[in-house]
Amino acid sequence: MDEHKALSQLQEIDSQVDVLDYREKNLPERNNYLRLKEEVSKIEGLYKAVSKKLHDEALVQKRLEDKLDILSAKIDREQKRLYSGTIKNPKELASIQRELEHLKEQVDNIETDLLGQIDVVDKLKSDSRVIEDRLASKRAELDEAKSRMEEVLADINDKRRFLQAKREPVYASLSEETRELYNRVRIKQPLAVTVLEEGICLGCRVELPSTEAERILSSLRLERCPNCSRVLVKV
Numbered sequence: 001m002d003e004h005k006a007l008s009q010l011q012e013i014d015s016q017v018d019v020l021d022y023r024e025k026n027l028p029e030r031n032n033y034l035r036l037k038e039e040v041s042k043i044e045g046l047y048k049a050v051s052k053k054l055h056d057e058a059l060v061q062k063r064l065e066d067k068l069d070i071l072s073a074k075i076d077r078e079q080k081r082l083y084s085g086t087i088k089n090p091k092e093l094a095s096i097q098r099e100l101e102h103l104k105e106q107v108d109n110i111e112t113d114l115l116g117q118i119d120v121v122d123k124l125k126s127d128s129r130v131i132e133d134r135l136a137s138k139r140a141e142l143d144e145a146k147s148r149m150e151e152v153l154a155d156i157n158d159k160r161r162f163l164q165a166k167r168e169p170v171y172a173s174l175s176e177e178t179r180e181l182y183n184r185v186r187i188k189q190p191l192a193v194t195v196l197e198e199g200i201c202l203g204c205r206v207e208l209p210s211t212e213a214e215r216i217l218s219s220l221r222l223e224r225c226p227n228c229s230r231v232l233v234k235v
């Protein structure tokens with residue numbers, strides 16, 4: 001293959017690969033996936049915090065209920081003693097009655113606390129359910145976004161493989177020297193190969209002096225733009 005033509009083809013293929021690389025790096029599907037991933041992780045944090053709070057508040061409720069059970073048992077016992085008829089001493093009876101009143105007062109207080117605590121726990125349970133639902137739907141969105149991203153990435157990789165296969169024979173057809181030149185220029189300029197059109201380098205858009213342009217056009221070697229150093233091919 002003519003080196004000029006091959007170089008031009010190589011550049012075209014590599015430019016297409018560059019576009020794929022750029023697309024891969026700036027994938028909106030990836031940004032969307034990462035944004036959702038962050039959202040899921042935030043909701044997970046929130047869910048964890050609410051679950052912990054719910055656990056703690058349920059424990060407080062349980063303790064109040066236990067206290068209430070103990071007090072109720074105590075009241076039962078005292079009432080049985082009071083009405084058993086075995087205690088005749090009026091002083092002792094009066095003392096039991098006082099104790100009973102005191103116990104009932106405690107029960108009233110705890111019952112009030114317990115009602116408030118049940119409200120707290122119920123509210124947390126409902127919050128937790130809402131967050132759980134949000135988490136499930138966000139996770140589903142994340143899964144979908146992940147598949148979409150993977151689909152696009154697979155498509156990019158297919159195209160890249162196709163271009164690589166196309167590139168191999170073109171690259172192999174070049175001389176060692178030309179390859180080396182191309183690779184060297186490509187490090188600095190993604191567009192390493194261009195043409196002169198009416199004396200203007202299409203790489204840097206600079207018009208070359210006519211004598212220079214003529215010399216380049218009639219040269220048998222690969223020439224480079226004196227301004228931007230790109231390889232100038234004749235195709």
Ligand SMILES: [Zn+2]
Nearest residue numbers: 201204225228
């Ligand atoms: Zn140039």
